[in-house]
Amino acid sequence: MENPIRVTSVTGTTPGSSALPRGAEAGSKGAGTAELKLRASNLNFFYGKFQALHDINLDIHENRVTAFIGPSGCGKSTFLRTLNRMHEMVRNTRVEGEVELDGQDIFGLEVSQLRRRVGMVFQKSNPFPKSIFDNVAYGLRVNGFAGGKPLHDAVESSLRRAALWEEVKDKLNDSAYSLSGGQQQRLCIARALAVNPEVLLLDEPCSALDPIATAKIEDLIFQLKDSCTLVIVTHNMQQAARVAEYTGFFLLGRLVEFDKTTTIFKNPAQKETEDYVTGRFG
Ligand SMILES: Nc1ncnc2c1ncn2[C@@H]1O[C@H](COP(=O)(O)OP(=O)(O)OP(=O)(O)O)[C@@H](O)[C@H]1O
Numbered sequence: 001m002e003n004p005i006r007v008t009s010v011t012g013t014t015p016g017s018s019a020l021p022r023g024a025e026a027g028s029k030g031a032g033t034a035e036l037k038l039r040a041s042n043l044n045f046f047y048g049k050f051q052a053l054h055d056i057n058l059d060i061h062e063n064r065v066t067a068f069i070g071p072s073g074c075g076k077s078t079f080l081r082t083l084n085r086m087h088e089m090v091r092n093t094r095v096e097g098e099v100e101l102d103g104q105d106i107f108g109l110e111v112s113q114l115r116r117r118v119g120m121v122f123q124k125s126n127p128f129p130k131s132i133f134d135n136v137a138y139g140l141r142v143n144g145f146a147g148g149k150p151l152h153d154a155v156e157s158s159l160r161r162a163a164l165w166e167e168v169k170d171k172l173n174d175s176a177y178s179l180s181g182g183q184q185q186r187l188c189i190a191r192a193l194a195v196n197p198e199v200l201l202l203d204e205p206c207s208a209l210d211p212i213a214t215a216k217i218e219d220l221i222f223q224l225k226d227s228c229t230l231v232i233v234t235h236n237m238q239q240a241a242r243v244a245e246y247t248g249f250f251l252l253g254r255l256v257e258f259d260k261t262t263t264i265f266k267n268p269a270q271k272e273t274e275d276y277v278t279g280r281f282g
């Protein structure tokens with residue numbers, strides 16, 4: 001049976017625009033049937049007095065890729081960070097509204113538990129100043145994994161999932177900084193994957209990478225969908241079109257439109273979306 005997917009209004013920015021149905025029928029062609037994984041409701045975000053997000057309402061489907069696009073400074077990273085409460089590392093921030101993970105309020109969860117379930121990879125790869133092995137083992141050790149073969153096997157499995165194993169298997173004790181930029185980014189993905197997150201947030205993971213490294217990350221995203229729900233911020237619209245089933249367009253802190261990726265790129269409901277995806281602004 002198809003799962004009921006929420007249809008809510010979008011805070012449209014076009015004067016006179018009507019509230020749009022969204023949530024993109026999950027049973028339709030190309031999207032397949034998907035469960036709801038994350039839900040943001042009436043979400044507002046403030047840095048001090050500055051409101052960076054306005055009334056965001058959005059559903060993210062399990063085992064799907066959801067992309068966020070929009071011009072610089074429109075709130076994409078802020079929204080992504082809110083999903084695993086990474087904003088709490090920034091002083092003087094405030095959130096209003098709700099985010100639910102599998103129907104549970106994320107602000108009621110223990111934060112380390114939430115971040116184990118909802119992992120994050122940043123735009124700039126940020127390996128720890130440790131060996132390749134220890135970078136991936138870090139989260140496992142924190143979660144009580146003893147050393148020895150089980151730890152080695154878990155590290156290997158994460159590096160394989162991140163499509164990096166073959167390139168590093170003979171130098172696991174080398175510094176993570178000895179890797180290329182694209183390899184470091186995949187190492188950070190392996191580190192995030194090691195604790196088996198249910199959701200992986202990727203903030204412009206390919207922005208510093210060449211087309212070959214980018215293709216590897218995109219292949220990886222495609223493969224990870226079986227075991228993970230992926231949310232990606234990208235400035236590369238071809239990338240969103242290639243990897244994501246759903247796309248949201250942000251502008252000035254508002255979610256202008258959210259729908260199936262094909263609709264956003266080929267038949268958007270809002271003029272701002274059309275202008276952006278056709279390169280007329282941004
Ligand atoms: N730590 C911070 N303190 C104050 N304001 C911030 C902070 N981080 C972001 N902002 C502001 O919040 C707004 C949204 O920023 P955010 O980083 O979420 O945008 P973005 O869409 O990810 O942009 P980009 O595409 O350039 O990464 C911007 O106006 C930005 O200046």
Ligand SMILES: [Mg+2]
Nearest residue numbers: 076077078203
């Ligand atoms: Mg950003």
